[in-house]
Amino acid sequence: MNIGEIARRAGVSRSTVSYALSGKRPVSDDTRLKIQRVIDELGYRPNASARALANGRTSTIGLVFPPAGNHYTGMQLDFIGSVVEAAAAYDYDVLLSPSGVDSDRSFQRLLGERRVDGAILMEIRLQDDRADHLADLDFPSVAIGRTAQLDGRWWVGLDHTALAAACVHHLADLGHRRVAFVNRPEQLLRAGYESAHRGLDGFTKAAAERGLTVRTYCCGDDAAAGQECVERILHDDPATTALVTLNEAALGGLYRGLARAGRHVPRDFSVTGVVANRWAETVTPQLTAADVPAAEMGRLAVELLVERLDQPTASARHHLLTPPISLRGSTGPAAAAPAS
Amino acid sequence: MNIGEIARRAGVSRSTVSYALSGKRPVSDDTRLKIQRVIDELGYRPNASARALANGRTSTIGLVFPPAGNHYTGMQLDFIGSVVEAAAAYDYDVLLSPSGVDSDRSFQRLLGERRVDGAILMEIRLQDDRADHLADLDFPSVAIGRTAQLDGRWWVGLDHTALAAACVHHLADLGHRRVAFVNRPEQLLRAGYESAHRGLDGFTKAAAERGLTVRTYCCGDDAAAGQECVERILHDDPATTALVTLNEAALGGLYRGLARAGRHVPRDFSVTGVVANRWAETVTPQLTAADVPAAEMGRLAVELLVERLDQPTASARHHLLTPPISLRGSTGPAAAAPAS
DNA sequence: CACTTCACGCGAACCGGTTCGACGATGTGT
DNA sequence: ACACATCGTCGAACCGGTTCGCGTGAAGTG
Known part of the structure; x- marks a missing residue:
C-alpha cells in the first residue's frame, strides 16, 4: 500500500497520485476521483x-524538557498537554x-x-548553552523563558520579576514587614534557572523598595523539603509573618x-507566590497567587514556532506574560503583634 | 553532510561508510578509522x-495519552517522564x-x-476500541491497564480491584462501618475506564464481605469537585467515618x-485510597494510600514494548502490580460514637 | 605454483515519497 | 488552415540512507 500501488490500481x-494529493499541480476531476476511490478503498x-x-x-516539533531527577511540577504537565494539542x-x-544527564x-x-523541524525549550537558564547553540545554528526554536541574551531570540516568558514584586507589594500593602522567599532548589538556582533568578531579583528589589526585612531560601521540589524550609524560616526569624x-x-x-508550627493561614501567616491555578486551589486555604498560565504559554510557544517555520526570514518575536494575582484565601493583614 | 559526502572525503x-557505522559487515581498522575521523571532523x-x-x-514509540479536557493528574506526569527516560x-x-476529540x-x-514502531496506550477502558484495533492489526503496543479482553494482549496494570479492597480492609480493621467511595468523574466511569470500574468493584465486594455500609460517588478531577463531593457524602449519611x-x-x-465540615482527619474521619506517593505526601495529614508506582509502570511498559519489537513472535506478556498500602497519617480508629 | 578461501570494498538496487521537464491532446486566435 | 498556448499526465531524477551480490587481492593449502 504505497503510492505505486495506488497508481497502478488507479491506472x-x-x-x-502525488499531485492529486498535494494539489500542487492541477489534476482533472475525473482522475482525482478515480484515485480518491482507490485510496479510500485501501485506506x-x-x-x-x-x-x-x-x-x-x-x-x-521537539519538546526539550527537564530531566526526571528534577521532579516534574504540575505546570509542566499543563504545558506539555497544551503544546501537544496546539501542535x-x-x-x-x-x-x-x-x-x-547527557x-x-x-x-x-x-x-x-533531523528528527524535528523546530524545537521548544523548557526550563531555560539565563546562560543557556542549548539556546545559544540553537541560535548559532539558526535552528528554529522557541524558548520558554528569557535568556540573558535576547537579540534575535524567540521566546514566551513569564515576567517573574514583576510577579514576585507584585507578591511583595500585596503583602506590604497588608502590613507585613518580615517576609521570607521560598525559591526553587539551590541546585537550580546555581545552574542559573531563569525563573529562580528573576523571581529572586524581583522579590529582593521590591522588598527593598518597601523597606521590608527579608530572608531568602532555596527549597527542594517536594513536600518534605517545604515543611523543613518553614521550620528554618521560623527558626531564623520567628517574627516572620x-x-x-x-x-x-x-x-x-x-x-x-x-x-505544625501553630501558625494559622491566613490569620497568623500569609502565603502567596507564583503557582499554576490548579495547584493553588488544591491547598486549604486556597492560595492567593499569580496564576501561571501554563496552557496559554504552551499554545503561544507553538504558534510562534509555527510562524517561524512558515517564514524563516521573519524577525524574532516573543510574548512576555504578567498574569494578575488572584486573590484567594491565603493572605490577610499582618497580625498586630507577632510573638517576639 | 550526508553519507555520500563522508564517503567522498574518506575516499x-x-x-x-554505512557498514563502518552499523558494523553489519567487517571493515578494516584502517578504513574504519579514516571514516571515523571524517565523521568526527564534520559532526x-x-x-x-x-x-x-x-x-x-x-x-x-508513540505515547497515546488522554486529551487535556480531562485534567491531567500527577501520576500521568511521572509516567510520561519515566517512559521518555526508559525509551x-x-x-x-x-x-x-x-x-x-477526533x-x-x-x-x-x-x-x-508509520511514524512509530510501537505504541503505549494510557487511560485504558474495559472495552477499548483503540486497543482492539491495534490488536487486530497486530501492531506492537502495550496498554497501561487491562481491557476486558486479555488474550494475547501486552499490558502493565495496577490491580485496582485488590488495591481498593485493601483500602476497605484497612478501614474495616480500624473499626469503620460506614464508608464512602470517591471515584473518578462519572463521564469516565460511563466511558468504561478500567481503573474506575475495577476500583469500584473491588471496593464494593470487599465492603460486602466485611458487612460495611457504603455509598459510592463520582467526583470531578479538581479540588472544587472534591470539596463538593464531601458535602454530598456528609449530607447523604452524616455517620460516614x-x-x-x-x-x-x-x-x-x-x-x-x-x-469545612468540622471533621478532623484522622481523629473523626479517615481517608485513604490509591494515589501517587508524591501527592499523598502533599496533603496534611499525609495520606495513607496504596502508592501508584507510576515511574515503575512507565519503565516496565517501555521494556515490554522493546521486547515485543525485538522479537515480534514472542507471546504476550504483562505485569500486574499490587503496591502495598503505605501507612501515613490519614487513617485512624473509628470514633467511638459519631454524631447521629 | 595453481587453487581455494576469506576479508574487504564497490556498485547498484531499493525504501516511498516529491518535483521538474517534457510531451500529447485539446482549445484559441488569426 | 496554421502556429501557439494550455491543460493534464508521464517518466526520471532525487532525498539519504541500507543491503545484496559480486569482484579483487592477499593469505592459506596441497
Missing part, C-alpha cells in the same frame, strides 16, 4: 519517513526529548538526525510546616 | 528519515499523541503514516471539605 502514474496513508526524506520537513491543530507531532546525546538526536514562593511542588509542605 | 564508497549524523525509510524502523535508554524517541486523526498519523478515593486531583478538595 495512473505515481506522480499523478492508504503516505509514509511519513518517505515524505520527510523527500521534502525535508518532518512535521514534528496537533497545526498538523505537527510532538517529540519529547529529555535534556537529561543532554548532548538526545539533543544530537533531534537536530543532527508571610512568605512568597515560586516552588509549586513544596507548597503542600509549606502549609504543613506552618500548621 | 571510500557509501556502502562502506556527521545519519538522517533519521532516510534511515527509517530504508530499514523500516523509526526508532520512535531513551533503549535508543527510542517518544512521540506524543493526543487521543483527543482520536482517529492522530491515531491514523501514528499508524497509517471514612472514605476511599481513586481521585488524585480531588484529594485537596476532599480534605478541604472535611475541614
Whole structure:
C-alpha cells in the first residue's frame, strides 16, 4: 500500500497520485476521483519517513524538557498537554526529548538526525548553552523563558520579576514587614534557572523598595523539603509573618510546616507566590497567587514556532506574560503583634 | 553532510561508510578509522528519515495519552517522564499523541503514516476500541491497564480491584462501618475506564464481605469537585467515618471539605485510597494510600514494548502490580460514637 | 605454483515519497 | 488552415540512507 500501488490500481502514474494529493499541480476531476476511490478503498496513508526524506520537513516539533531527577511540577504537565494539542491543530507531532544527564546525546538526536523541524525549550537558564547553540545554528526554536541574551531570540516568558514584586507589594500593602522567599532548589538556582533568578531579583528589589526585612531560601521540589524550609524560616526569624514562593511542588509542605508550627493561614501567616491555578486551589486555604498560565504559554510557544517555520526570514518575536494575582484565601493583614 | 559526502572525503564508497557505522559487515581498522575521523571532523549524523525509510524502523514509540479536557493528574506526569527516560535508554524517541476529540486523526498519523514502531496506550477502558484495533492489526503496543479482553494482549496494570479492597480492609480493621467511595468523574466511569470500574468493584465486594455500609460517588478531577463531593457524602449519611478515593486531583478538595465540615482527619474521619506517593505526601495529614508506582509502570511498559519489537513472535506478556498500602497519617480508629 | 578461501570494498538496487521537464491532446486566435 | 498556448499526465531524477551480490587481492593449502 504505497503510492505505486495506488497508481497502478488507479491506472495512473505515481506522480499523478502525488499531485492529486498535494494539489500542487492541477489534476482533472475525473482522475482525482478515480484515485480518491482507490485510496479510500485501501485506506492508504503516505509514509511519513518517505515524505520527510523527500521534502525535508518532518512535521514534528521537539519538546526539550527537564530531566526526571528534577521532579516534574504540575505546570509542566499543563504545558506539555497544551503544546501537544496546539501542535496537533497545526498538523505537527510532538517529540519529547529529555535534556537529561547527557543532554548532548538526545539533543544530537533531534537536530543532527533531523528528527524535528523546530524545537521548544523548557526550563531555560539565563546562560543557556542549548539556546545559544540553537541560535548559532539558526535552528528554529522557541524558548520558554528569557535568556540573558535576547537579540534575535524567540521566546514566551513569564515576567517573574514583576510577579514576585507584585507578591511583595500585596503583602506590604497588608502590613507585613518580615517576609521570607521560598525559591526553587539551590541546585537550580546555581545552574542559573531563569525563573529562580528573576523571581529572586524581583522579590529582593521590591522588598527593598518597601523597606521590608527579608530572608531568602532555596527549597527542594517536594513536600518534605517545604515543611523543613518553614521550620528554618521560623527558626531564623520567628517574627516572620508571610512568605512568597515560586516552588509549586513544596507548597503542600509549606502549609504543613506552618500548621505544625501553630501558625494559622491566613490569620497568623500569609502565603502567596507564583503557582499554576490548579495547584493553588488544591491547598486549604486556597492560595492567593499569580496564576501561571501554563496552557496559554504552551499554545503561544507553538504558534510562534509555527510562524517561524512558515517564514524563516521573519524577525524574532516573543510574548512576555504578567498574569494578575488572584486573590484567594491565603493572605490577610499582618497580625498586630507577632510573638517576639 | 550526508553519507555520500563522508564517503567522498574518506575516499571510500557509501556502502562502506554505512557498514563502518552499523558494523553489519567487517571493515578494516584502517578504513574504519579514516571514516571515523571524517565523521568526527564534520559532526556527521545519519538522517533519521532516510534511515527509517530504508530499514523500516523509526526508532520512535508513540505515547497515546488522554486529551487535556480531562485534567491531567500527577501520576500521568511521572509516567510520561519515566517512559521518555526508559525509551531513551533503549535508543527510542517518544512521540506524543493526543487521543483527543477526533482520536482517529492522530491515531491514523501514528499508524497509517508509520511514524512509530510501537505504541503505549494510557487511560485504558474495559472495552477499548483503540486497543482492539491495534490488536487486530497486530501492531506492537502495550496498554497501561487491562481491557476486558486479555488474550494475547501486552499490558502493565495496577490491580485496582485488590488495591481498593485493601483500602476497605484497612478501614474495616480500624473499626469503620460506614464508608464512602470517591471515584473518578462519572463521564469516565460511563466511558468504561478500567481503573474506575475495577476500583469500584473491588471496593464494593470487599465492603460486602466485611458487612460495611457504603455509598459510592463520582467526583470531578479538581479540588472544587472534591470539596463538593464531601458535602454530598456528609449530607447523604452524616455517620460516614471514612472514605476511599481513586481521585488524585480531588484529594485537596476532599480534605478541604472535611475541614469545612468540622471533621478532623484522622481523629473523626479517615481517608485513604490509591494515589501517587508524591501527592499523598502533599496533603496534611499525609495520606495513607496504596502508592501508584507510576515511574515503575512507565519503565516496565517501555521494556515490554522493546521486547515485543525485538522479537515480534514472542507471546504476550504483562505485569500486574499490587503496591502495598503505605501507612501515613490519614487513617485512624473509628470514633467511638459519631454524631447521629 | 595453481587453487581455494576469506576479508574487504564497490556498485547498484531499493525504501516511498516529491518535483521538474517534457510531451500529447485539446482549445484559441488569426 | 496554421502556429501557439494550455491543460493534464508521464517518466526520471532525487532525498539519504541500507543491503545484496559480486569482484579483487592477499593469505592459506596441497
